[in-house]
Amino acid sequence: xxxxxxxxxxxxxxxxxxxxxxxxxxxxxxxxxxxxxxxxxxxxxxxxxxxxxxxxxxxxxxxxxxxxxxxxxxxxxxxxxxxxxxxxxxxxxxxxxxxxxxxxxxxxxxxxxxxxxxxxxxxxxxxxxxxxxxxxxxxxxxxxxxxxxxxxxxxxxxxxxxxxxxxxxxxxxxxxxxxxxxxxxxxxxxxxxxxxxxxxxxxxxxxxxxxxxxxxxxxxxxxxxxxxxxxxxxxxxxxxxxxxxxxxxxxxxxxxxxxxxxxxxxxxxxxxxxxxxxxxxxxxxxxxxxxxxxxxxxxxxxxxxxxxxxxxxxxxxxxxxxxxxxxxxxxxxxxx
Amino acid sequence: xxxxxxxxxxxxxxxxxxxxxxxxxxxxxxxxxxxxxxxxxxxxxxxxxxxxxxxxxxxxxxxxxxxxxxxxxxxxxxxxxxxxxxxxxxxxxxxxxxxxxxxxxxxxxxxxxxxxxxxxxxxxxxxxxxxxxxxxxxxxxxxxxxxxxxxxxxxxxxxxxxxxxxxx
Amino acid sequence: xxxxxxxxxxxxxxxxxxxxxxxxxxxxxxxxxxxxxxxxxxxxxxxxxxxxxxxxxxxxxxxxxxxxxxxxxxxxxxxxxxxxxxxxxxxxxxxxxxxxxxxxxxxxxxxxxxxx
Numbered sequence: 001x002x003x004x005x006x007x008x009x010x011x012x013x014x015x016x017x018x019x020x021x022x023x024x025x026x027x028x029x030x031x032x033x034x035x036x037x038x039x040x041x042x043x044x045x046x047x048x049x050x051x052x053x054x055x056x057x058x059x060x061x062x063x064x065x066x067x068x069x070x071x072x073x074x075x076x077x078x079x080x081x082x083x084x085x086x087x088x089x090x091x092x093x094x095x096x097x098x099x100x101x102x103x104x105x106x107x108x109x110x111x112x113x114x115x116x117x118x119x120x121x122x123x124x125x126x127x128x129x130x131x132x133x134x135x136x137x138x139x140x141x142x143x144x145x146x147x148x149x150x151x152x153x154x155x156x157x158x159x160x161x162x163x164x165x166x167x168x169x170x171x172x173x174x175x176x177x178x179x180x181x182x183x184x185x186x187x188x189x190x191x192x193x194x195x196x197x198x199x200x201x202x203x204x205x206x207x208x209x210x211x212x213x214x215x216x217x218x219x220x221x222x223x224x225x226x227x228x229x230x231x232x233x234x235x236x237x238x239x240x241x242x243x244x245x246x247x248x249x250x251x252x253x254x255x256x257x258x259x260x261x262x263x264x265x266x267x268x269x270x271x272x273x274x275x276x277x278x279x280x281x282x283x284x285x286x287x288x289x290x291x292x293x294x295x296x297x298x299x300x301x302x303x304x305x306x307x308x309x310x311x312x313x314x315x316x317x318x319x320x321x322x323x324x325x326x327x328x329x330x331x332x333x334x335x336x
Numbered sequence: 337x338x339x340x341x342x343x344x345x346x347x348x349x350x351x352x353x354x355x356x357x358x359x360x361x362x363x364x365x366x367x368x369x370x371x372x373x374x375x376x377x378x379x380x381x382x383x384x385x386x387x388x389x390x391x392x393x394x395x396x397x398x399x400x401x402x403x404x405x406x407x408x409x410x411x412x413x414x415x416x417x418x419x420x421x422x423x424x425x426x427x428x429x430x431x432x433x434x435x436x437x438x439x440x441x442x443x444x445x446x447x448x449x450x451x452x453x454x455x456x457x458x459x460x461x462x463x464x465x466x467x468x469x470x471x472x473x474x475x476x477x478x479x480x481x482x483x484x485x486x487x488x489x490x491x492x493x494x495x496x497x498x499x500x501x502x503x504x
Numbered sequence: 505x506x507x508x509x510x511x512x513x514x515x516x517x518x519x520x521x522x523x524x525x526x527x528x529x530x531x532x533x534x535x536x537x538x539x540x541x542x543x544x545x546x547x548x549x550x551x552x553x554x555x556x557x558x559x560x561x562x563x564x565x566x567x568x569x570x571x572x573x574x575x576x577x578x579x580x581x582x583x584x585x586x587x588x589x590x591x592x593x594x595x596x597x598x599x600x601x602x603x604x605x606x607x608x609x610x611x612x613x614x615x616x617x618x619x620x
Contacts, residue, residue, distance in 0.1 A: 047617075051466070052466045143618065147463060151459075151480070152456075152459040152460045152462070152463035152464070152479075152480075152618070153436070153459070153462075153463055153618035153619075154430055154433060154435065154436045154455070154458070154459035154462055154463065154618050154619070155436060155439070155455065155456060155459040155460075156435050156436050156439020156446045156447050156452055156456075156459075156532075157436070157439055157440070157532060158382075158439060158440055158441075158442075158443035158444075158447075158525070160377070161374065161375040161376065161377055162374060162375065195362065195363045195366040195367070196363040196364075196366070196367060197366075197367065197370065199529060202370070202374065205370045205374065209366060239375075240373070240374060240375060243373065244369070244370065244373065247369065247373075248366075274440070277375075377526045379526055379527075382525075382526055383526075386515075386518045386519050386521065387515035387516065387518060387519040387522075388515060389518070390514050390515045390517065390518025390519070390566065391510075391511035391514050391515030391518070391562070392511070393514065393565060394510045394511055394513070394515065394559075394561050394565050394566070395507055395510055395511050395514070395561070396561075397510065397514070397560075397561030397562075397564060397565035398506060398507050398510040398560050398561035399561075400561070401560050401561045401564065402506075402560075411556060411557065411560075412576075412580075415556075415564050415573060415597050416596075416597045416598075416599075416600045416601070418561060418565075419564065419565075419569075419570070419573070419597065419598060419600065419601035420600040420601050420603075420604045422565055422601075423601040423602075423604045423605045424604055424608055426605075427604070427605060427608045427609050427612055428608075428612070430612065431615070431616040432616075433616070433618075443521075443522050443525060443526075444518050444519070444520075444522035444524070444525055444532075444535065445515075445522065447521065447532050447535070447536065448517060448518045448521040448535075448536070448539060448566045448567055448568075449514070449518070449565045449566055449567070450565050450566070450569070450570055450601060451565075452567075453536070453567055453570065453605070454604075454605045454609070457605045457606065457609045458605070458608075458609040458612050458613065459618075461609045461610060461613035462612065462613045462616060462617065462618050463618055465613050473610070473613060477606065477609065477610075480533050481605075483533060483537050484533075484536050484537055484540050484570075485602070487537045487540060487541050487544075488540040488541060488543070488544045488570065488571040488574045489574060489594055491540075491541045491545055491548070491571065491575070492544040492547065492548055492571065492574035492575035492577075492578050492594060493575075493578050493590050493591065493594060494548075495544060495545050495547075495548025495549060495575055496547075496548040496575050496576075496578035496579040496582060496590055497578075497587075497590050499548050499549055499550065499579060500579060500582040500583070500587070500590065
């Protein structure tokens with residue numbers, strides 16, 4: 001087995017990369033949520049002065065990336081690779097933001113799992129000795145996602161009980177081979193899991209089995225359990241998906257307790273804000289992790305955090321053709 | 337966790353290998369679990385709100401209809417301008433950005449009246465204009481209303497033809 | 505009195521739509537097509553007429569009334585001018601609504617942008 005690998009699908013970094021700077025931008029609705037004060041920029045509206053929502057998404061992704069570089073106290077030219085992704089066709093937000101940044105670029109697609117996916121890859125690249133600084137970033141936007149995956153924005157539609165609200169925002173982080181800050185110690189790369197669900201209004205339920213699979217694999221590979229972490233965080237399973245995840249891991253003898261939370265539920269006050277079952281989108285786990293969780297780790301609230309970001313890999317086309325929803329989840333461990 | 341029902345459904349698939357049968361069983365069991373646990377919509381609330389809001393829009397339509405009838409039009413002749421005025425109401429409400437809120441609140445109460453039909457056209461027009469006036473707005477204006485018109489025309493012509501041939 | 509009937513019938517048709525949405529996995533698009541086609545079938549068989557007389561806008565304003573109007577237009581024109589009327593009459597009652605939606609919809613799209 002490779003020297004830095006544990007078990008089936010986990011890597012343990014020999015010299016763990018450090019998160020030396022982060023940047024977060026969120027939309028107006030997220031800016032009214034309970035975590036609002038943790039974010040660097042809160043948009044006044046969805047358009048953000050741009051002609052199209054797609055341009056506005058590119059703008060916030062770029063802005064988050066620039067803030068992260070600034071916080072890392074480095075120059076753009078020192079960044080070896082830019083790894084980014086989003087939800088749109090051909091990941092245009094990432095591509096267009098890379099055009100402005102002019103840093104060697106890897107475009108990633110993992111749907112809403114992109115945040116953890118980019119952290120895992122950046123960790124491998126740095127620990128492998130191929131880079132000193134890697135910038136990871138991802139974004140999502142309520143209006144662009146709504147247009148691509150669902151309906152025109154002003155259409156009269158009543159949310160289903162399990163419908164989720166795509167987070168408008170972008171999160172970025174600079175990982176470095178040396179420095180001070182929280183460390184990335186492990187990454188578990190997920191398999192694609194599909195239990196045959198087809199309801200596009202129930203992403204949480206569809207993604208829960210992927211999250212369970214990755215979580216159980218992580219525990220098996222590392223020999224750890226839920227009690228070994230101060231916080232276990234899923235990306236955007238929302239209320240119903242989290243319930244299903246707890247149920248699924250319970251069947252395998254693992255009990256998720258009070259240290260388990262979901263980014264999609266933390267970002268909003270789901271009772272008073274009209275966001276359905278909770279938040280979703282690439283930005284969901286990115287802004288909560290880079291904005292809120294890392295700040296709490298700095299304060300000492302959490303010592304080690306397991307982030308499991310889930311993504312649904314369908315497209316509107318595959319759904320209309322009657323295919324079920326394939327899902328993936330990637331996990332990373334961040335230690336203070 | 338595979339339930340009895342799931343086991344039964346799978347056991348009559350002898351052409352499948354052991355492993356894929358096991359996978360199928362897991363899928364069915366999970367689907368069942370999700371069906372059972374998925375939070376139900378608030379059926380009674382939704383139906384009542386849809387009823388009241390849809391009824392209220394119908395009353396508004398009746399006001400318009402009575403107006404045209406008072407101008408000496410019969411029911412058939414008055415129905416076209418009534419539909420047109422109600423469509424205009426939906427168009428304006430969509431432009432003001434309030435019809436989608438009504439839809440979130442009232443569901444089918446907002447979607448089923450002709451005002452909702454107008455909303456589907458205007459919402460698509462507003463949304464897709466950014467991809468150009470011809471290939472964006474022009475092409476996609478009827479993205480939701482289109483199927484309604486297509487199937488209403490198909491069914492309408494077919495049934496009217498049968499009725500006409502049967503009793504001209 | 506017609507106002508009460510309009511409210512009851514219009515509300516009831518919307519309630520049926522809501523039941524379809526809540527008890528099935530069908531999208532609003534499917535639900536609208538079902539109601540419209542049901543209306544068109546009823547209209548083509550001359551069954552929608554009594555409901556219109558009874559409830560006025562309560563039967564006219566829901567999309568089922570739109571479907572019925574399409575079929576009624578086709579049937580009325582067919583009776584007037586023969587089999588070709590089936591096609592010329594299709595948009596007799598509904599054409600005005602569609603034209604209004606396209607014309608004023610474009611006007612609105614020119615000045616307004618999606619908000620929420």
